[in-house]
Amino acid sequence: MRRELCFPMSADRVTGLVLDAGLEGLGALVSSSGRSRVFLVADERALSFWGDELDLELSGLEQAGRLLIRAEEAAKTVRTLESAWMAMRQAGLRRSADAVVCFGGGLVCDVGALAASTYLRGLPLILVPSTLLCQVDACLGGKTAVNLGDAKNQLGTFYPAESVWIATRLLATLEPGHFRGGLGEALKTSLVGDASIAAGLLARVPGAGEPGFEDWASSLVERCLRVKGAIVTEDLLETGRRVLLNAGHTLGHALESASGFGLTHGEAVAAGLVLEARMAELLEGSAPGLSLELAGMLPGLGIGFAGLSRSPGALADFLERDKKTGRGGQRTWVLPFGWEDCRPTLLSPSEESRLLGSLLEEDAAW
Numbered sequence: 029m030r031r032e033l034c035f036p037m038s039a040d041r042v043t044g045l046v047l048d049a050g051l052e053g054l055g056a057l058v059s060s061s062g063r064s065r066v067f068l069v070a071d072e073r074a075l076s077f078w079g080d081e082l083d084l085e086l087s088g089l090e091q092a093g094r095l096l097i098r099a100e101e102a103a104k105t106v107r108t109l110e111s112a113w114m115a116m117r118q119a120g121l122r123r124s125a126d127a128v129v130c131f132g133g134g135l136v137c138d139v140g141a142l143a144a145s146t147y148l149r150g151l152p153l154i155l156v157p158s159t160l161l162c163q164v165d166a167c168l169g170g171k172t173a174v175n176l177g178d179a180k181n182q183l184g185t186f187y188p189a190e191s192v193w194i195a196t197r198l199l200a201t202l203e204p205g206h207f208r209g210g211l212g213e214a215l216k217t218s219l220v221g222d223a224s225i226a227a228g229l230l231a232r233v234p235g236a237g238e239p240g241f242e243d244w245a246s247s248l249v250e251r252c253l254r255v256k257g258a259i260v261t262e263d264l265l266e267t268g269r270r271v272l273l274n275a276g277h278t279l280g281h282a283l284e285s286a287s288g289f290g291l292t293h294g295e296a297v298a299a300g301l302v303l304e305a306r307m308a309e310l311l312e313g314s315a316p317g318l319s320l321e322l323a324g325m326l327p328g329l330g331i332g333f334a335g336l337s338r339s340p341g342a343l344a345d346f347l348e349r350d351k352k353t354g355r356g357g358q359r360t361w362v363l364p365f366g367w368e369d370c371r372p373t374l375l376s377p378s379e380e381s382r383l384l385g386s387l388l389e390e391d392a393a394w
């Protein structure tokens with residue numbers, strides 16, 4: 029079932045991607061790129077399940093050192109980044125002979141990749157994403173980040189990995205909320221660039237461990253990454269089309285924060301897609317259509333609206349912290365007007381509060 033894909037990210041950087049069920053071959057990939065030592069940045073929980081397999085796979089390489097991260101939003105900080113730099117220094121990492129391997133979900137990959145991109149002005153980077161969200165989305169495109177206080181992902185670089193190794197078997201140990209989060213992000217990708225993903229793969233979601241799960245996951249991951257790859261290879265630095273990947277995210281981030289992070293990122297994005305689709309309809313003065321269709325899909329993904337904040341005050345408060353607010357309080361939303369038809373839409377503060385007010389008064393979609 030192994031698939032190999034290649035995405036040219038910039039004039040001097042290509043991300044090679046291997047999609048397989050397991051980790052067999054990862055060690056050979058690292059050594060074939062001429063690196064003899066690896067520095068591991070790993071998700072503590074993922075490693076508790078898969079550490080033996082990973083160690084075995086990397087046993088032919090010298091281990092320069094490792095940093096374990098407990099993947100909680102509170103750990104996505106400059107302090108953790110500094111710990112990574114210090115551990116890299118202690119390991120005496122060299123740009124020419126060593127590689128950083130990040131093993132974990134979006135959080136660990138974001139932090140580990142930021143450390144790799146800045147230490148010695150950039151070390152070779154290999155990502156091994158272990159969550160569905162990271163496999164369908166975060167592992168490709170080079171965004172790295174830590175938070176600055178309560179401002180999410182405020183510090184970061186664009187630093188595409190040299191290689192990404194995707195092993196769908198790792199998804200078997202994910203907690204259900206994090207699996208659902210990955211499905212939410214896949215729904216966004218489908219809405220942005222390939223309606224057939226939702227029509228086919230997301231219409232029936234097998235449980236991890238069920239027969240056929242790995243083929244289903246592999247197909248979902250590949251199709252999502254082809255959509256994202258087509259966008260980021262054209263616009264790595266988000267000066268144009270890449271912004272479309274933020275569909276559902278403006279309200280999604282606010283809902284995620286308002287839930288006290290009880291909702292996972294991808295679950296909040298899925299709910300954000302429904303509500304932002306309704307905002308697009310309200311803007312056009314049309315009856316619920318796409319928003320109802322999307323809302324109808326969420327139960328099949330195991331995602332519900334229970335627990336979502338309906339308080340305009342709380343949502344407005346969290347929206348204000350969004351780093352995408354521009355001059356005069358105007359904000360660019362990426363509103364879904366239809367399948368494969370998401371559009372950047374600049375809203376003034378008064379338009380925004382009118383739309384949000386109408387949205388929150390309606391019970392139709394949620």
Ligand SMILES: NC(=O)c1ccc[n+]([C@@H]2O[C@H](COP(=O)([O-])OP(=O)(O)OC[C@H]3O[C@@H](n4cnc5c(N)ncnc54)[C@H](O)[C@@H]3O)[C@@H](O)[C@H]2O)c1
Nearest residue numbers: 073074099133134135136158159161162166171198201202
């Ligand atoms: N760089 C990007 O393009 C990009 C895109 C989307 C999101 N993100 C970032 O990704 C982060 C969210 O990532 P995520 O949804 O992957 O979650 P995560 O990295 O926070 O991990 C979620 C949970 O799953 C656990 N886990 C990870 N792999 C596991 C496994 N195989 N088995 C069991 N448990 C496992 C972790 O320990 C954690 O408890 C956010 O910080 C977000 O900002 C980055």
